[in-house]
Amino acid sequence: MSWHIDSETLERYASGGTTSAVAASAEAHLTGCADCQARLVPAVDTARLDAIWAGVEARVDRVSLPWLDRTLVRCGISEETARLLAATPSLTASWLAAIAAAVVFAVVAADSSAKGLAVFLTLAPMLPVAGVAAAYGREADPAYELAVASPYSLLRLLLVRSVAVVGTTIALTAVGGLLLADSGWRAAAWLLPALALSAVTLALSARVAPVWAGGAVLTGWLGTVVTAWQVTGNRLAPFGDVGQVVALVVTGLALTVLVANRSDFAYDTRRSA
Amino acid sequence: MTGVRAHEVTKTFGRTRALDGVTFTSGLGVTGLLGPNGAGKTTLLRMLATVLAPDGGRIQLLGRNPQDATDRLEIRRRLGYLPQEPGFHRGFTVFEFVDYVAILKELTDRRARHDEVRRVIDAVGLREVSDRKIRALSGGMRRRVGVAQAILGEPELVVLDEPTAGLDPEQRLRFRDLVSRIGEGRAVLLSTHQTEDVAALCPHVVVVDRGRTVFDGTPSALTSTADGRVWLSPDRTPAARLAWRTAEGDVRNIGDAVPAGALAVPPTLEDAYLLLVGEAAAPEVAA
Numbered sequence: 302m303s304w305h306i307d308s309e310t311l312e313r314y315a316s317g318g319t320t321s322a323v324a325a326s327a328e329a330h331l332t333g334c335a336d337c338q339a340r341l342v343p344a345v346d347t348a349r350l351d352a353i354w355a356g357v358e359a360r361v362d363r364v365s366l367p368w369l370d371r372t373l374v375r376c377g378i379s380e381e382t383a384r385l386l387a388a389t390p391s392l393t394a395s396w397l398a399a400i401a402a403a404v405v406f407a408v409v410a411a412d413s414s415a416k417g418l419a420v421f422l423t424l425a426p427m428l429p430v431a432g433v434a435a436a437y438g439r440e441a442d443p444a445y446e447l448a449v450a451s452p453y454s455l456l457r458l459l460l461v462r463s464v465a466v467v468g469t470t471i472a473l474t475a476v477g478g479l480l481l482a483d484s485g486w487r488a489a490a491w492l493l494p495a496l497a498l499s500a501v502t503l504a505l506s507a508r509v510a511p512v513w514a515g516g517a518v519l520t521g522w523l524g525t526v527v528t529a530w531q532v533t534g535n536r537l538a539p540f541g542d543v544g545q546v547v548a549l550v551v552t553g554l555a556l557t558v559l560v561a562n563r564s565d566f567a568y569d570t571r572r573s574a
Numbered sequence: 575m576t577g578v579r580a581h582e583v584t585k586t587f588g589r590t591r592a593l594d595g596v597t598f599t600s601g602l603g604v605t606g607l608l609g610p611n612g613a614g615k616t617t618l619l620r621m622l623a624t625v626l627a628p629d630g631g632r633i634q635l636l637g638r639n640p641q642d643a644t645d646r647l648e649i650r651r652r653l654g655y656l657p658q659e660p661g662f663h664r665g666f667t668v669f670e671f672v673d674y675v676a677i678l679k680e681l682t683d684r685r686a687r688h689d690e691v692r693r694v695i696d697a698v699g700l701r702e703v704s705d706r707k708i709r710a711l712s713g714g715m716r717r718r719v720g721v722a723q724a725i726l727g728e729p730e731l732v733v734l735d736e737p738t739a740g741l742d743p744e745q746r747l748r749f750r751d752l753v754s755r756i757g758e759g760r761a762v763l764l765s766t767h768q769t770e771d772v773a774a775l776c777p778h779v780v781v782v783d784r785g786r787t788v789f790d791g792t793p794s795a796l797t798s799t800a801d802g803r804v805w806l807s808p809d810r811t812p813a814a815r816l817a818w819r820t821a822e823g824d825v826r827n828i829g830d831a832v833p834a835g836a837l838a839v840p841p842t843l844e845d846a847y848l849l850l851v852g853e854a855a856a857p858e859v860a861a
Contacts, residue, residue, distance in 0.1 A: 359685065380684065381677045388663045388674055443661025444675070447723065450623045451678035452650040458678075564643060568627050569620075 306330060306337050315344035369394075382461060389462045390442060391435040392469065400428050400470055404477035411481055418487060419536040423526050425474045425491035426498050427519055432466035433502045434515025439569070441512065446569075455566040456559075459506060467499050490540035493548035498522055500555035507558075507565035576636060576730065577601040577761040578622055583631035584785075585617050592617040594785035595631065604757035606776030606793075607765040610851055614785040615765040616658050616735055622763060623655040623733045636731055636761075651680065654729035658736050658765075660720040664709035668700055668719055671708055675723040694722040698752060714745045721749075725756055732762045738771050750774050769844040783851045793843055800841030800849050805832045816848055 306314070306327055313319045314327045331337050369392065373383035386392055403424065411421035435441045437459045442448065448458060471492070481488040498518050505514035529539040538544065577600045585593040593614045609615045620626040621633060624640045636652055638645035662671055672691045681687035695704050698718040703711060708719065717737065724732055737753065738746050754775055756762055766772065772779050772793055779796055781789035789796055806824040810817045814827035828845050832838040 381682070384670065384674050384677055387670075388666070393665075444663060444671075445661065446620075446625060446657040447655065447660070447675055448678055449625045450650060450653060450655040451675070452647055452680050453678040567643065567646065569625050 304330075305334065306340075308340075311337065311341055312344055315341055316346060317349070385458065385461055386465050388442070388444070389436050389466065391432040391466045392462070396432070396435070397469065397473070400432070400473050403428055404474050408477045408480050415536050418481070419526075419530075419540075421477075421481065421488070422491045422494075422537070422540050423523070425478070426495035427522065428474060429467040429470040429495050430498045430502050430515050430518050430522075432470045433463045433499050433506075434511045436462040436466050436511065438506070438511040440510055449569055456563050459503065459511075459566070463499065463503055467495070471495060487537065487540065490537075490545065493545050493552070494522075494540070497548040497551040497555065500552045500559070504555040504558040504562070507562040578605075578731070578763060579632075579634040580618070580622075581632045583618070583621065583628045583633060585614075585621070585626065585629050591785055593621075593628070596782060596785070596787050597631075598780045598787050598790045600761060600763065600778055600780070602757075602759065602761055603778065604753060604762045604764055604776045605778040605780060606772035607763060607780050607782060608767065608769065608772055608847060609765075609782035610767060613782045613851075615767075615782055618782065619733050619735045619763065619765055620657075622731075623653065623657075624649055625655075625657075649731070651727075652730040654724035654726065654732040656720045656724040656734045656737055658739075660716075662708045662716065662719065665707060667705050667707055668695060668711070668722075669704045671719060672723050672726065676726050679727050681727060690726060694725050697725065698722045699748070714741055717741065717745075717749075721752065730760055732756055732760055734762065734764045736765055736767075738766060738768060746771075769842075769847050773843045781847065781850055788850055796846045796850075797841055797843045798846075800828065800846035802832055802838060803830060803849060804828050804841045804845045805836040805838050807836055811836065815852065 310319065310323065310327065314324060319327065331341060369387045370380070370383040373386055374380055378386070390396065407421045407424040410424075411417040437445070439445045449455060474491070474495070475489075478488045478491070501521075502511065502514045502518045505517060509517075526539050529544070530536050532538075535541075579599045581597050583593055583596045584591070596614070596618055607615050607618065617626065621628055621640075622635060624635070624646055627641060633640055635649045638649050640646045640649055663674065666674065669691060672695060673687065676687045676691050681690060692701075692704075695701055698721050700715060700718055700722065703715060708716065711719070717740070721734070721737060724734065734753065738749050741749060750771070753762065753764060757775075764771070764776070776793060779789065779791065779793050780787060781796070789799070805811070805827050807827055808824065810825050811827050811829070811833060813831070813833045814829045816829075817825050817827040820826050826839075826845075827836070828841075828849050
């Protein structure tokens with residue numbers, strides 16, 4: 302070699318401070334000159350090099366996400382939580398389509414009569430319960446056994462999934478409710494019962510499989526609606542002021558019970574082998 | 575303390591006594607849990623995987639008590655588990671599914687987690703199908719996905735429930751190789767009803783029959799329990815507890831003692847196992 306890179310240029314090259322033309326000629330020389338390579342090594346800031354490498358690796362490592370994960374990540378949810386949600390049986394496209402179909406049915410059934418509105422208000426709170434019942438548990442989640450044996454809290458997993466399921470279902474139902482706007486505020490009277498029934502399903506899941514908990518809650522709900530109607534003679538009685546207060550109280554009680562029983566989520570809730 | 579200690583463990587489902595006092599201790603290396611179908615192997619392994627709580631008796635895993643919440647969390651952090659019928663989210667790809675389990679296993683740093691997911695997928699030889707959906711895989715490949723997730727995060731205790739069931743001989747060989755490598759420096763518990771698996775893999779064997787431990791020791795000690803109790807004859811001998819005609823045309827008999835004049839032969843692990851658990855294990859070869 303007839304020439305070597307002067308120290309100042311070498312320093313600037315090492316810190317990334319040269320123009321690209323100078324960098325290119327320095328690189329061409331460095332590939333063939335052991336002396337300059339040896340002088341370059343101590344001048345390089347390893348922290349900067351690691352940061353560059355980390356950036357490259359992060360890009361290469363980016364895996365393509367399925368559509369649901371992608372949508373969730375866009376909504377500001379972490380990739381990890383998105384993957385836990387993507388494994389939720391009641392967050393699949395087919396499930397959400399079934400919920401949408403049920404909402405359409407309920408809206409069509411709900412003409413302006415009290416009977417029609419009662420059908421919609423009775424059906425609407427049942428949809429999130431079905432979602433919660435199918436969000437978790439041996440019957441719904443094929444890899445449930447692995448989730449039980451993992452250090453991830455089962456209660457947390459159930460809550461993360463249930464919040465997502467109840468949220469999406471309520472959003473879909475709310476769109477249906479808007480179509481019933483001529484019924485006024487009463488078209489929204491399903492919301493608190495929906496939260497109450499979902500909370501009771503969660504609370505019961507500490508002791509029985511969520512599918513059974515959901516079944517029990519739905520049966521109880523239908524019984525309550527029919528009883529209230531028979532006793533008062535008013536189909537919309539369960540959705541009046543008293544009904545709303547009761548729903549709120551039940552929600553609070555169910556969540557309290559859930560928190561109190563959180564240690565029951567440690568093991569498989571199934572009774573038989 | 576490494577490994578597993580079980581003392582007088584019991585479990586009842588309704589009116590069925592699934593475990594009726596199981597006691598054994600196992601340390602590093604592969605321990606084979608052998609027993610006929612319905613002996614309680616899966617119930618026991620589900621307890622060792624902290625999925626079920628025992629009704630009675632004591633279990634200690636990695637020196638900790640799975641009944642205690644803090645201890646249980648610590649055990650689960652060091653545990654790998656392949657259930658008997660591992661379920662999969664079939665719409666996930668292999669990578670996505672293993673990544674899902676890795677998230678449940680609290681591998682929170684994304685890049686480190688992805689590296690670990692790729693490592694275990696490589697370890698079971700599924701690199702080529704890593705982007706394929708689970709529903710598109712063969713049964714043998716799915717089982718390997720199950721093993722891959724079980725070795726995520728270098729667990730200290732690995733519980734494998736019948737990992738070789740339904741595999742062809744070549745796949746079974748691959749599995750033995752894989753499991754023996756997993757067993758280096760770790761406590762592995764493996765259930766099977768194949769004595770060949772135990773003979774090939776396990777320095778320690780526990781035999782469970784009708785919910786009770788009936789043997790706990792080395793495979794050669796198990797084999798020697800049948801010393802002087804196996805013989806060949808041209809026809810079935812009345813003294814035999816079990817007898818079957820072999821491919822060579824002789825009848826292989828196992829019983830309490832070789833009758834006078836019969837040709838005694840050295841026992842195999844299978845002979846000893848059959849003697850121990852009797853007809854329950856071998857209705858198809860029963861005399």
